[in-house]
Amino acid sequence: MINFKNVKTGEIKTASSLREEGDKIYIRFSLDGKEYGYNKNNIEVIDSDATELPFRVYTYAKDCYRCHKQTEILTYITYVDIPTDDVLFPCDYDRLNKHQNIFAHMQDPSIEYYGINVIGDIEEFDYMLMEKYPDRIKNCYSKTKNKIYPMNACCHCGTGQGWYFVYRDINEIIKNGAKLELYSCNSKMKV
Ligand SMILES: [Zn+2]
Structure with a gap:
């Protein structure tokens, strides 16, 4: 699982997979789910390990x-x-x-x-x-x-x-x- 931040909205979400192509990032939220394309500049990958947290503890x-x-x-x-x-x-x-x-x-x-x-x-x-x-x-x-x-x-x-x-x-x-x-x-x- 991969956590990423939508820079525009500040939302943090978890993706099942993520791939880069040109100036886009394609994200799947579940293993065989639909793929969604995002502008690369709007996505910030936080970590590629679900056990890491996107905030300080x-x-x-x-x-x-x-x-x-x-x-x-x-x-x-x-x-x-x-x-x-x-x-x-x-x-x-x-x-x-x-x-x-x-x-x-x-x-x-x-x-x-x-x-x-x-x-x-x-x-x-x-x-x-x-x-x-x-x-x-x-x-x-x-x-x-x-x-x-x-x-x-x-x-x-x-x-x-x-x-x-x-x-x-x-x-x-x-x-x-x-x-x-x-x-x-x-x-x-x-x-
Ligand atoms: Zn006690």
Whole structure:
């Protein structure tokens, strides 16, 4: 499987096969599916290994809200205006504030509600994370969202650490000017 980005829309998709001919790239989404032609300039091949992720994976230690022991959280952190753009450190605070969820911040001024996506925000990314780290990321039920979605499972008790906890933590880390660590050298490095 090959991951590629449609540069025009920012969408990331997975192709079954991909071939170049002249100024076109022909993509098949399934083994014997129809072939679609794209202008070569609009396609950016991200990797040719389905286990690589098209975003950076950050990690931090967190106390599990149920058993209170320390576990490790994995998440992507991307900008809401372009969800495929990783938030890099030091952060671009102008951009984070420009897309701040002001309404949520007014209701709950305890965090900034920066314009970021974390695990639980982008379904496609969540499933990619779960596929890559099945022992760490599991489908769990969330009362807050009233649905089942991939979450970091506590390494002690297995409880899913839901979106809200991670979103809160990342907001606090960013506000404090702290830097998050990259989890894996296998995740795609972008400079
Ligand atoms: Zn726990």
